[in-house]
Amino acid sequence: MLEKPDPKNLLETARALLLERLLPALPESARLEARMVASAMAIAARGIGAANSAPEPELAAAIRAGALDDDPGLLPRLRERARERLAVSNPRAL
Amino acid sequence: MHPAEPLMDMGRLAAWLSEAAGAPVVIFTHARLSGGAIQQNIALSVTCGGVAETWVLRTDNAATLAVSLGRGAEFALLQAAHAAGVMVAEPLFGCEDRSVIGAPFFVMRRVSGSAAGHAAAKRAAAMGGDAALAAEHGRQIARIHRIRPPRADLGFLGEPPADATAAFIARMRGRLDEAGTPRPALEYGLRMMERQAPAPLPAVLCHNDFRTGNTMQDAGRITAVLDWEFAAWGDPHEDLGWFTARCWRFGQNHLEAGGIGPMEAFLGGYAAEAGWQPDPGRVRFWQLGATIRWAVIAADQAARHLSGQEPSLELALTGHMVPELEWDVLNQAEALHAGKA
Structure with missing residues (x-):
């Protein structure tokens, strides 16, 4: 069993520190x-x-x-895949 | 600003410029402006025949994109655009001789303004949309489209396609095959374009990167149309779709014309200058094309990062824009299908 906090928690915690503490202290050119x-x-x-x-x-x-021009299941299938990818890359676009 | 590259021989350059201008050119200062992976721009403060002028020298970096045109071609395009009344930095002298500064280059007059897309869209949105600026963009692109084949001076563009839609679809499929990642959503969009393809129109010069962020603006007015390296013969609606596609609205989705103004103002400006009315359905068709093309480019940018040749967080993050573009492609393709059914 890996030690906690897990990688996801570490990334989220580090990101909060970056945005809340470090970003305001950086010069405009590095923001x-x-x-x-x-x-x-x-x-x-x-x-x-x-x-x-x-x-x-x-x-x-x-x-x-x-070959799938008339397949009614195609678009829903593509949407499902796209949703899966968006959930990681940019969930706000959903 | 960064200091100029020390390897450039300014004496040699001044001698060449003097010969090209037919008057003595003295370079007082030179400073590197924004540069990218593809090219670099160097501001030159000079006197030409005793008159003070500000010029920009544009040249290639060693690594250039295979899909973009070189500086010699860009110079010829700028000359053609300038002659057609398009707002561009006035092209002055072009040099193909590599011995002068080490690479082909050209010199143009410096233009004032800024080309920051987000800032332009934010400014326009704050005033509820800038219809006048949208119309001005329409007029500029209409002038570009007055340049039509055949043109001996633009021979590097090759033969115009008999059918711009078929040519576009073939080009995109070729790039997807080359990249090697199967992308069913983009294939779906391309197949829908193929099924709904409109009858071909006579080819015009398409800028192919005419969007907010690629027009230099000063106080809400266009001072120059930039970045001509993707120009090609095509359907005029290709450019109209690119400018108005959701992916180039810089977060101001309600301002359909490039995030700066209403679609009607943009197309109205175009029609007034061109003397013909663009087809809104055809514009939507090419908005789908624009979204597919940007997705293909974004995926290629991530591939440059992944190949290890150009590690870059910016390129890496651009790849993560692809799913959103694919989502948009599915929505647009569905609407296109419904509209024709």
């Missing part, structure tokens, strides 16, 4: 990069333990070939 670091930490934290479906090369090829 954009500090915010980028905070974004990366948030994505990484959300990614821990997240669903991660296998790539679907056959699906991509079938869509391109037009």
